[in-house]
Amino acid sequence: MSAPDHRPLAPEWLAVPRDADELVPAVWPASARRDASGEVFVGGVGVSELQRRFGTPLYVLDEPEVRARAREVRSAFEAAAARHGSRARVYYAGKAFLSTEVVRWVTGEGLAVDVATGGELAIALAAGADPARIGMHGNNKSVPELRDAVAAGVGTVIVDSAIEVERLAEIAAHASVVQNVLVRVNSGVHAETHDFLATAHEDQKFGFALADAPAIVARIRELTSLRFLGLHCHIGSQIFGTAGFAESAARVVELHARLSREGEIPLLNLGGGFGIAYTSVDDPTPIGELADGVVDAVARECRTHGVAVPDLAFEPGRTIVGRAGVTLYEVGTVKPVQVSDDLSRLYVSVDGGMSDNARPALYGAQYSARIASRGSGAEPALARVVGRHCESGDIVVDAEYLPADIAPGDLLAVPATGAYCYSLASNYNAVPRPPVVAVGDGRARVIVRGETISDLLARDVGAPPSPIEGTE
Template sequence: MSASTPLAPDWLVPPADANALAADVWPPSADRDDHGALRVGGISVLELRDTFGTPLYILDEDEVRARAGRVLGAFRTAAERHGTQARIYYAGKALLSTEVARWVTEEGLALDVCTGGELAVALAAGVDPARLGFHGNNKSVAELELAVEVGIGSIVLDSSIEIERLSAIAERRGIRQPVLLRVNSGVHAETHDFLATAHEDQKFGFTLEDAVAAVARIRELPGLQFFGLHCHIGSQIFGTAGFRESASRLLELHGVLAEGGDIPVLNLGGGFGIAYTSVDDPTPIEELADGIVDVVAAECAVRGIPLPNLAFEPGRAIVGRAGVTLYEVGTVKPVEIGEGAERVYVSVDGGMSDNARPALYGAQFSARVASRTSDAQPALVRVVGRHCESGDIVVDADYLPGDVAPGDLLAVPATGAYCFSLASNYNYVPRPPVVALRGGVARVIVRGESIEDLLARDAGLHRVPVLSERQRDEATEGAG
């Protein structure tokens, strides 16, 4: 099989070594043992396969903790240079379990949840409710009641209805609930349309124009305490330009609102990008922190307003690189596409049920044969799943050794964020377990599902047959 093919995307360059692990894509602990098998956290994937099976989500706990600490340190240092403070909320939607909630809070982070289910996980993990922020465009009354009851730190308001709804709940309980108002700055991050969330034509938040009246109403209500503005411009963003422009627009609004009272917090969201392939070049978190905080400080100085405390909500930037998904190859199918062009389809035992991002967003991932190394010439492959969908693609394009074969283990890096959390049972495929690695020990932190688990939810298996009148008559006659 030849590495040279017109089917390869322009950005994808044939590798000198199809066994090499791109340094910025894989967890820092990833390497190969003396026999060529991939190791993560010092543990061979062969051992992980034998113990836990495939597909398997692998999560390097040390990397999650290290990234949490690095992000927190970067923003705290940047904020302290300007005489203010920064708080980091881990965006639980990226990947959440009780263990992950404990890791990030033990490293000094607060935690962002956006549903009653995520709130329940955080509380079950023992997270102090005061360190929780609650997002969502359609929080139910029951969810808001629970959040207020447990003493949640802040709630991000998303609509006029929610303003009135939450105030009534808080007033009835005799408290003032700290809240932020989500605002669309109008800055459209350079990302996929479905990932950019600050332009006006979408379901989240208030426009800059409508925010003034919304804050005035919050300040009138006895059950609410206005803490500040919140904005999130998108996901998987490289560079600081979008954040800088969004911050500038928010501070214009902030200055207007400051005339009516204190605004202690400005939350600029998250969305910091990571490397999924060898050509991705994410901005170092220290550079992001310095650039964003510097522009906030400069804009406040120009407007003559106090510099607020700052908050940020990274998820992917903390957990994304820590994750690797392990599969087993089932079939390999070379397909000729036009004269002299061949693509090799490598089918694995998972797919869009454990990684929906390629199907949802056209997201790019990379892959490596994990159970061995090979001297075979690289071949262009498309890694696909087992589901009955032509869009069931795990890795759209990468180069693997040309002798990739059934039974090989295949590893896809940078799957810590939005893979487990978006997983489904499409085609009645059980969701894989999540295994955390630390200190040479692997342990399950989220149990995988079995077919029996899926069947246990099917109420039809336990239904008492309902007989028609004719069937009852025939049964009665037979009995007589």
């Protein structure tokens, strides 16, 4: 069908699609397809079967996609490092999405695991992750969390304050172990998508300023219960391109070289933040190109300062699990809302919302959507997909062209929800969190059980058993 490039009320970047049923490959799992009737299948399983078996809202995670992406990322960074006589270790950033099954998938593909809390550490250990291949982050790790990390034999603790250095040293000494640590530094570079900002200082809660790091490293080297492995730096999230990484590397490697004069520094961890496509206009850097660009920048700076390229570590999360996730909803109501005398917007309400995807409300994040239970030849209509919560900011997809015949009962799929949707989920309005189902090779299974109203009431000490269980 023919269609104009743009319509009033739509954001400038959103073009009218030629086909409102198209599954844009960069946004969806590689396994996503429509059958002859137009129904969407992910991992070989149709959305109608998924709804029948597990209900909606529903997080769907394509296991082969996660595994393939983990292999691809690991191979890219290992190859890039090997060209410069170095080695690379890839940590899966668990904050993107963490469950015992996902830990088993990524560790099975050769990745280490990055955690940021005692809860995330417990999940990784419960999944059987090798503690020596776990890195632990956090700007305010509690004493019990540090004790648990040391007792478990966590390979690396990334220290974030002078107070934490002393706490960790005391805990390690009491346990008669030498704990490996990295020192998190702020390079003054902050990157997001294709832009980055380089300043002398960063006003944020994480890490040490570059000027303050030498004193912290000197203190760590004085403490016999700690071993300084190297520096850690993370410059942002959802980053496209390598320019920000290159600028940050120039600053951090200069500090690495200075500190190397006082002792061995075997490792440099450059964090993660690599972007993915959420919409048809997003153009993330291919992982091979990104790995080569970042590692080449480090090697170039090492040559400038006359030091060997250290072993390198990276912490991708979203780029491994993000595109593998699709969230399914059932449409409840559809209504046009008159915005002006001659303009209206179609509001499509679904049975989930900001409790299962907080990113649009928190960050203004953009997503895509498609009718998934059927095909449609209807003209595309500008729609806003909204949730069921008592909140005007409860928006799932701010702007999307959907078939004009979308109706109650249709299944709507929102792709690229594998990262930070389940992790940020809440019980706002006392809505139970959805289950997570893994799909692959035509099979589906629950990997995280969905909550029930009884689960919510079970934590309310004044509540009797729910008389309305099963109504959600």
